[in-house]
Amino acid sequence: MGWFSSSETSSSRSTATASASTSSGAPDRSQRAECWTSRDAYFGCLDKNSVQAPGQEGSGVCQSENDEYKRKCAASWVDYFNKRRVLALRQDLMERRAAEQVQELAGGKATR
DSSP states (O other): OOSSOOSSOHHHHHHHHHHHHHHTOOOOHHHHHHHHHHHHHHHHHHHHTTOOSTTOSOTTTTHHHHHHHHHHSOHHHHHHHHHHHHHHHHHHHHHHHHHHHHHHHHHHHHTO
16 A cells, blocks of 8 residues: 555545534634624724724723624634734825825925
8 A cells, every 4th residue: 555545435535524624613604704794893993992903902992892803703813804904004004105295296396
C-alpha cells in the first residue's frame, strides 16, 4: 500500500467527508446572517457613540451589542471584522484628505 491508496470504498469516503464537513462547526447561511446582523448592530452603536475602533468604547457603552456580536460570530470573524472596520475608516479619512488637497490645489490655480 502506498500513501495514496486506501482500502475504503468510494461511498464510505464520501460519507466520511460529508460528516466531517458538518462536524467542523462551519456556520450555515442563517448563522452567518445572524452574525452579520449582530455585527451591524454593534458597529451602528459604535457610530452612534462616535467610537472608531472596536474595543475602545469604554465600559458599558455598546456592551449588550458587543456581547451579542461575540456570541454569534466566531472569534476569528470578530477579529477580522474589527480590523476591517478600522481599515475602512482610515481609508475614508485618507480619501477625504486627498479630495480636500485636490480642491485646494484647484482653487489655488484658479486664483493665479
